Amino acid sequence: MAKLPTRHQKIVCSGSKAALDAPYTIFSGPLSMQMLSLIHISLDEARLSLLAILNTHHHADHIGGNAFLQNAFPQARTYATKLEAALITNPILEPVYLHHGAAPHTALQSKWLMAKPSRVDQLIEGAQLPIAGIDLEVIALAGHSLQQIGIVYEGVCFAADGFFGPAVLAKHGIPYAQDVDGQRAALEYLRGRNEHYFLPGHGELTRHADLAEVLDANTAAIAIAADAVYTALESPADLATIAARVRWALQLTMSGVPQYAIYLSVIAAHLTALERAGKAAPTLEEHGIIWSRK
């Protein structure tokens, strides 16, 4: 449990971190059932109520706690941006898009890719979000996900998956992006922020003085992935073959079908980025969609 550098007592959660504070805003992150129970017990013991759940984006590891919290605290309102809300309220859509828009096979319907259904009560629009008398600043961090946001409050930037901690980067190899250009832009945007602390969804609380180094590590990981995808286009190939070449080149290990489906998706995002840069293009050939260098 990480203490946030604030003078009030609040509960704010992001990633696997939680800091107890009030008024009780829950910043939804990858929360285990143990963490959810702890939040519930802590609130009950303090005779305080949960007011808000903020979803930064729809990924199941970030909204998996919604159903539990909404059931335990019916008065709590849940907030998300418009596109993310569409996916949060229809959790089948994450495994659907990971399976070419088709009905997803069983392995894609795990809790890590398909959260329990939950509701969104209010759409987040604009840069200000007043909740329970406090004004939160909303920052756009699209790229990792369609309409991802971060939240800024009292010198702390909750950056969701706008960047990853170095240990997480080392473990996963390629940082996931739905749109690689957006991901790069989000990193540059965060580089210009002046908050004292930055908290990623996956990683450690980062002081401003250390931020540039961590962001550099993210930028480098994206560049390595982009180079590997471009190198894999030495001869024209389909998506699965390119993914296999990159996997071999970067010595990436896959834990199972769900992780591979996510991996295939980020390789596809890198191919789109190469097309935008005028470096690659897809054509329909006898064996399917084939990518070539331009």
Ligand SMILES: [Zn+2]
């Ligand atoms: Zn995510």
